Amino acid sequence: MPCHFSIFVLRHFPNRSDQKIMPEHQRQEHVSAELSQDASNVEQAMKPALAEMADYMSSEAVEIKAKIKPRIEIFLSYAHYDNSVKKRFAEELKARLGSSKRYQFVLHDDKGLLCGDRWHDELQDWLSRCDYGILLVSSHFLASTYIQEHEIPVLQDKSFPVALKPIDLKNQELHGLEHLQIFFLDEKPFSGVSGPNLQNFVNKLADEIEQRIQKHREESIQTDEADADVEYAVCFADGARKLTEGHLKFKGSLYECERFIEGRANPGIISHQSKSESAADTVLARPYILSWALDSDVPFFALLGDFGTGKTFTCRMLARQINALHDEAPESVPLCVYIDLRRVSTRVGTEKKVPRLADILRDAIDFTRDPLDRSIVTPEKIIELVRSNQALIIFDGLDEKTVHFTPEETNLFIAELWSIREQRSGKESAPPQGKILISCRTHYFRDAIEQNTLFLGRDREGRTREEYRSCTLLPFDTAQIREYLEKRLGCDGDKIDRIVELFGKVHNLSDLASRPYTLNLVTEFIPDIERLAAENAQVNTATLYDTTVENWLARDEGKHEFSTPHKKRLMKSLAAETHRRGGEGLETDELDEWLDLWLADHPAISEAYRGEKPRETLKKDLRTATFIIREEADSFSFAHTSLQEYFLAGFIVDALSARQFEPQELEMKIPSKETLDFVADMLAADVRKGEKVVAALAAILEAAYRKEVSELAFALWLKLHERGTRTPAPRTVHLERAELAGWIIGNLNLSGARFDEANLRGTSFRNTVLVAASFRRANLVNAEFLACNAAGADYSQANAVAGIWRNTDLRKSRWTFAELRLASFVECKATSMTEFPDTKEYVAAGCEGIVSSSLPAKGKCSIYDGHSGAVMAAAFSPDGSRIISGSDDNTLKLWDAASGNCLLTLSGHSGTVTAAAFSPDGSRIISGSRDNTLNIWDAASGNCLMTLSGHSDGVSAAAFSPD
Secondary structure, eight states, rough: OSEEEEEEOSSSSSSGGGOOOHHHHHHHHHHHHHHHTTTBBBOOEEEEOOOOBBOOOOOOOOEEEEEEEEBBEEEEEEEEHHHHHHHHHHHHHHHHHTTTTSOOOOOOOGGGSSSOOOHHHHHHHHHHSSSEEEEOOOOOHHOOHHIIIIIHHHHHGGEEEEEEOOOOTTOOTTTTGSSSBBBTTBBOGGGGGTTTHHHHHHHHHHHHHHHHHHHHHHHHHHHHHHHHHHHHHHHHHHHHHHHHHHHHHHTTTGGGGOOOOOOOEEEOOOOOOOOOOEEEEEEEEHHHHHHHHHHHHOEEEEEEEESSSSSSHHHHHHHHHHHHHHHHOTTOOEEEEEEGGSSSSSSSSTTBOOHHHHHHHHHHHHHOOOOTTTOOOOOHHHHHHHTSSSEEEEEEEEHHHHTTTTTHHHHHHHHHHHHTSSSOOOTTTOOOOOEEEEEEEGGGSSSSSHHHHHTTTTTGGTTOOGGEEEEEEOOHHHHHHHHHHHHHHOOOOOHHHHHHHHHHHHSTTHHTSSSSSHHHHHHHHEEEEEEEETOOOOOHHHHHHHHHHHHHHHHHHOSSSSHHHHHHHHHHHHHHHHHHTTTTTEHHHHHHHHHHHHHHHHHHHHHHHHTTSOEEEEEEHHHTTTEEEOOOSSSSSSHHHHHHHHHHHHHHHHHHHSSSGGGGEEEEEEOHHHHHHHHHHHHOOHHHHHHHHHHHHHHHHSSSSOOOOHHHHHHHHHHHHHTOOOOOSSSSOOOOOOBTTTTTEESOOOOTTTTOOBBBOOEEESSSOOOOOOOTOBBOOEEESSSSOTTTBOOOTTTOOOOEEEEEEEHHHHHOBBBBBTOOOSSSSSOBBBOOOOSSSSEEEEEEEOOOOOOOSSOOOOOOOOSSSSSSEEEEEETSSSEEETTTSSEEEEEEEETTEEEEEEESSSSEEEEEOOOTSSSSSEETTSSSSEEETTTTOEEEEEEOOOSSOOOOOOOOOOO
């Protein structure tokens, strides 16, 4: 092998795949803009915020930017003798190109060549595939026969010749390079510079490389755009179509067109009103959504519905129908891209962050990618198809992801989905973009206001309710159930009459049959249900799933290594582990390790297979279990969310009814509503086990507070009370320091309950007995007490800012040092209260024992006076206690929001301050100015911690990332 070496990267697809596909009438006017944005800077600023809600305070907007830069792949050609100088050059250049704003440059080392590779063939392949080559010219480089014959001829027309070491341009043979401009810095090669000149060499070279690439791309677009439009539009659309087909094929047998029954829905407009506006008449859901997709100008649609009402089936049928129409009229009907969010990672990276739009699309693509398929589909091309109105996109199963997120993370995730459409001001005259449909369970939201606010979180950025439509799927009526049974069973009318009559006789079965998903299960096991009905046994969702699981296990009996009882216990524990992981699947190694630990914790089960079943055989049995699937290359999760919820409910019931209760087994976040429903159904079907569970719940609530365990017990008490079944009767409920923010607690007797230091922000107590209950030092911000008996309750030192007490008995209650700013008391019995503040920071009306607040003759606002110039920016701190303002007097001022006193003046900018914001924890302030800089300040001392320079014009916006 000749004495030289090469660093290389592989191309994924041709240069022209980076070209932006735009309508012809825009191209000539926007060529340069196209280049900066082309296949590349798919970027936008999203500023979602929690909108005003009755039980939430507004939070600051969070700016999210998604940047995808085109990948430039380079081959470095050099003589092996120059390796030490080359290494230093590559390190410096890689660092400089790695910070490029326009491109993603990748430089690889020699790991691409493996022992035994046919090195010449491999090198030639790399040479032909690369975007560009850098020729590191030296005397040894020019003397290399291999480089002369095999590298320079291939790279010459796409190369950047760089003088690595001194060469004699007049007297040395340059082998064709004499016609090219070889890069020197002031006539010095790379090896001849040091100190500041070394960085100048690299910076100037990098700048020329980027200019050359930009020029080449512009020429390529201008000369080849017509052919590229046709070729690549077809290519990318084909890739997006295959992506959709891949997602539609997943569990395709459950969604066969022949089984589909048109569902009815209540149409509506999403708004911030307490009730969504809806038409008096119902509509057929799919035709209604199709009309929105093809005939309206409304860009956003929310398909809502309870569990099992057919949201996914409707989305899939809609995608099939739109793509069939697209095939007939591709010019007038957009392509429909369907993405099942259940097939997308819930969190990404080692820090387990909310996925960005590019992550979401990449996961969706990887889920369906066929390694033999050569069609091109990338996240940026999906974005481009939507933004150019060549495609609309369906995100199915929003709640499957956001149920694992905090409210802030939920808003970030939805903002990422929304950002597939470019954010534009209403004044812009721009071509239309593709539409977005999102499906989600209705009861995922606490109430209609929360539901609407989640989707309208961008109202402050110019979105209005006219841009959002929705419909809520309704349960099947009798006619639809009959139609389904006819399609599924193919039996005569008399048989269907008997089945429908059976549904009416069995408690809860009519409700189950009205939901397409559970109707499918019901239909599969009608003989078993007839048997249960004859035995007067309880039939509900849990028993239906019991029957389903038992039949599936019996069907695969010969395939099991674990016994059926052990397999069910295993699935319950795996469901708990999956829930503790936030819904994330387990990779193969993690699943195997988890099974080892599980068997160690269950020695009796482990002993049953010792010597008889090799451990690897048991692991294989778990990986091939009926109820779990491999979602990605090596990630396992439950085949359906409802199965995971069913088994998790079984785990909870078993833990609570165990002979020896182990509290640590229930240390988990509150499960979904469906899981709690499963628990209630299981207890209703097994009275004896129900008695044990109720006793265990009472014992947990009476004992000292235990993080997560106490919250779960309380949630189950509420669920059982909602069902009207037997409930715990604890003597005193201990929920000190509990996380109960946003809960709705109603119709319970919580006399003497201890909520000291609990987080009850936004919690609603309704018709609840709270006699002598303690809320000392509790967070009651935006909490409400409606028609409650709280006589003798202790609210000492509670933070009850903006709290509400209405029609509530507060006699003999204690209020020592309670914070009641903006609180309201309406028609309450409030006599004989102790240490109730006499300040007028709260309002009162119609109360016994509190003087009603007088209404001001005129509206009043606080005026903060101190700047010597106009105020250009202002923001509240996260806790609402401080205000930061920026002015054209070049200063910022920090104010106390309660008193209006100026706490600090921040000086340092030399121009008007046009932007100001607090960090999420309130400890830092960022400001932007017309002096082209940003400053970061310590919010406590007012010291300037850092100045960020680099803008060539004034800074008009600034914000911290959420972390």
